[in-house]
Amino acid sequence: MQLLESGGGLVQPGGSLRLSCAASEFTLSNYAMSWVRQAPGKGLEWVSDISDDGGSTYYADSVKGRFTISRDNSKNTLYLQMSSLRGEDTAIYYCAKSSGPTVTTWNSWGQGSLVTVSS
Amino acid sequence: DILMTQSPSSLSASVGDRVTITCRASQGIRNDLGWYQQRPGKAPKRLIYAASSLQSGVPSRFSGSGSGREFTLTISSLQPEDFATYYCQQHNSYPLTFGGGTKVEIK
Numbered sequence: 001m002q003l004l005e006s007g008g009g010l011v012q013p014g015g016s017l018r019l020s021c022a023a024s025e026f027t028l029s030n031y032a033m034s035w036v037r038q039a040p041g042k043g044l045e046w047v048s049d050i051s052d053d054g055g056s057t058y059y060a061d062s063v064k065g066r067f068t069i070s071r072d073n074s075k076n077t078l079y080l081q082m083s084s085l086r087g088e089d090t091a092i093y094y095c096a097k098s099s100g101p102t103v104t105t106w107n108s109w110g111q112g113s114l115v116t117v118s119s
Numbered sequence: 120d121i122l123m124t125q126s127p128s129s130l131s132a133s134v135g136d137r138v139t140i141t142c143r144a145s146q147g148i149r150n151d152l153g154w155y156q157q158r159p160g161k162a163p164k165r166l167i168y169a170a171s172s173l174q175s176g177v178p179s180r181f182s183g184s185g186s187g188r189e190f191t192l193t194i195s196s197l198q199p200e201d202f203a204t205y206y207c208q209q210h211n212s213y214p215l216t217f218g219g220g221t222k223v224e225i226k
Contacts, residue, residue: 036163043206044155046216103210103215104151105210107165107168107174109164
């Protein structure tokens with residue numbers, strides 16, 4: 001059961017970036033998925049959730065209106081579209097798999113993708 | 120928002136010590152809580168779910184207890200590989216929130 005993030009990098013303030021999280025060895029459509037981030041030297045911060053069928057999404061106030069979570073179950077892939085990026089969005093972004101169709105705790109995590117917002 | 124307060128924020132302990140970490144919720148969350156271990160440079164790893172259920176493959180020296188507002192993670196006999204940072208997380212209501220973390224260091 002593996003999750004592999006991609007799409008991170010350096011972006012200027014106000015810019016956009018899309019993260020992807022490809023699942024392997026399990027069927028993504030059976031599980032709710034999340035993005036969790038960690039700023040350098042800081043603790044964990046939940047960012048966003050999406051239900052197993054994509055019908056329900058949730059966001060932290062800090063990213064609401066700027067980030068969009070989505071999934072393509074046919075491609076076994078989760079996404080996070082990030083726009084109007086700010087310096088405080090600089091972090092390692094982890095995708096994480098819940099145990100079932102709604103988010104509870106996460107039993108599988110990707111290796112993380114670093115997003116740096118700087119001019 | 121539900122505030123999760125972990126204590127202590129750091130501790131020093133020796134191999135073989137019993138270690139207890141506490142997590143307090145600002146309101147009742149039933150048993151909607153998990154514990155994670157994070158080693159430096161690595162992704163978090165779930166240890167405990169539903170406050171007291173041990174994740175498959177996690178050594179039995181780890182245990183969780185509590186319900187409502189107060190929860191504990193106990194390591195019965197600290198091993199060298201247990202030196203890491205530990206986080207609690209509630210999923211009772213949105214936004215999902217984590218405790219600030221407890222760094223367990225070698226004495």
